[in-house]
Amino acid sequence: MSDDLTTPELESESELAFEGALRPRSLGEFVGQAKVRGQLQLLLTAARMQERTADHILLAGPPGLGKTTLAMIVANESGRPLRLSSGPAIQHAGDLAALLSSLTPGEVLFIDEIHRMARSAEEMLYLAMEDFRIDIMVGKGAGATSIPLDLAPFTLVGATTRSGLLPNPLRDRFGFTAHLEFYDEKELAQVLARAATMLDFEVDREALAEIAGRCRGTPRIANRLLRRVRDYALVHGGRADVEAVRAALELYDVDELGLDRLDRSVMQAILERFEGGPVGLNTLAVSVGEEAETIESVVEPFLVRIGLLSRTPRGRVATAAAWRHFGMPEGLHERLHGGRQAVSQQPTLMDDL
Ligand SMILES: Nc1ncnc2c1ncn2[C@@H]1O[C@H](COP(=O)(O)OP(=O)(O)OP(=O)(O)O)[C@@H](O)[C@H]1O
Numbered sequence: 001m002s003d004d005l006t007t008p009e010l011e012s013e014s015e016l017a018f019e020g021a022l023r024p025r026s027l028g029e030f031v032g033q034a035k036v037r038g039q040l041q042l043l044l045t046a047a048r049m050q051e052r053t054a055d056h057i058l059l060a061g062p063p064g065l066g067k068t069t070l071a072m073i074v075a076n077e078s079g080r081p082l083r084l085s086s087g088p089a090i091q092h093a094g095d096l097a098a099l100l101s102s103l104t105p106g107e108v109l110f111i112d113e114i115h116r117m118a119r120s121a122e123e124m125l126y127l128a129m130e131d132f133r134i135d136i137m138v139g140k141g142a143g144a145t146s147i148p149l150d151l152a153p154f155t156l157v158g159a160t161t162r163s164g165l166l167p168n169p170l171r172d173r174f175g176f177t178a179h180l181e182f183y184d185e186k187e188l189a190q191v192l193a194r195a196a197t198m199l200d201f202e203v204d205r206e207a208l209a210e211i212a213g214r215c216r217g218t219p220r221i222a223n224r225l226l227r228r229v230r231d232y233a234l235v236h237g238g239r240a241d242v243e244a245v246r247a248a249l250e251l252y253d254v255d256e257l258g259l260d261r262l263d264r265s266v267m268q269a270i271l272e273r274f275e276g277g278p279v280g281l282n283t284l285a286v287s288v289g290e291e292a293e294t295i296e297s298v299v300e301p302f303l304v305r306i307g308l309l310s311r312t313p314r315g316r317v318a319t320a321a322a323w324r325h326f327g328m329p330e331g332l333h334e335r336l337h338g339g340r341q342a343v344s345q346q347p348t349l350m351d352d353l
């Protein structure tokens with residue numbers, strides 16, 4: 001399904017195993033994010049020189065950009081064991097107390113989706129991060145007492161796709177926050193070249209560039225598309241060249257901008273049925289037969305990012321780039337909007353096309 005190919009979230013167990021095999025294991029192998037890599041390198045080196053645990057690290061950014069990978073690299077590079085947990089698994093302060101009190105000195109604790117942890121646990125975590133100490137409540141009501149418990153020093157690595165949802169006191173207790181950015185096409189081509197080598201899959205350089213342009217700035221999608229192209233080359237027995245990439249991805253409804261079927265039907269609805277907009281979210285959702293929530297959180301962010309759509313107070317509006325990409329007659333657009341002024345004039349990725 002095309003939807004599966006282009007969602008940035010992890011799709012299945014088999015994908016998890018596939019990703020595990022391709023994950024870079026050191027900062028040196030990690031492609032792109034030069035700024036974050038430099039910052040982490042410094043932080044880890046300083047900790048090593050002073051023989052202490054590294055500061056707590058928050059990794060923030062959209063799905064599939066390398067947060068889990070970096071957490072593993074932090075443990076690897078500092079030569080410490082890694083303990084994995086996640087926000088949804090910490091539903092009570094007691095869950096966190098059990099986890100924290102079982103850490104060995106210097107361990108790296110990774111809490112994925114940290115914004116989904118229970119409130120009561122968050123408060124316990126503040127103290128733990130700051131003083132390596134927690135207070136355990138014993139008993140109930142008037143007879144309740146708190147027993148302080150010292151913890152082994154540890155490094156917390158938190159990951160979140162929604163850093164805005166983290167309470168400030170928690171955010172402030174991280175010594176360093178890494179904001180991961182979408183990757184450019186050159187970096188994605190490097191991610192792909194590395195993965196192809198590891199998979200022992202021979203693929204033309206131009207073919208890699210062609211895939212890189214279609215993976216929405218996201219290494220996870222890059223690796224996933226590479227897998228489909230590999231299938232295609234295997235079944236059709238030809239070279240893994242640009243033609244094979246085009247044919248394979250056309251089969252899966254991923255176009256040259258990385259748009260999938262739903263992205264296209266949203267854009268086409270705005271252009272064809274609502275004459276380019278503005279159109280309200282709910283009207284739009286009904287017209288393509290999708291939940292408004294899906295359109296808003298899954299479809300629109302990418303369309304906005306690549307400059308096909310703008311969200312205005314009056315509703316969703318197609319940009320000039322959208323009219324060009326979908327091949328609407330220029331004249332029609334002009335007639336409807338009285339010239340280009342009516343639409344976003346911000347320079348976008350699309351303007352390079
Ligand atoms: N900088 C990179 N260089 C090479 N491969 C990468 C890079 N970043 C991510 N990848 C690959 O992309 C895949 C997804 O990365 P990862 O699981 O770290 O993303 P994530 O940010 O944790 O996503 P989520 O928010 O869904 O948990 C991994 O298999 C990894 O191999």
Ligand SMILES: [Mg+2]
Pocket residue numbers: 067068069112159
């Ligand atoms: Mg992850």
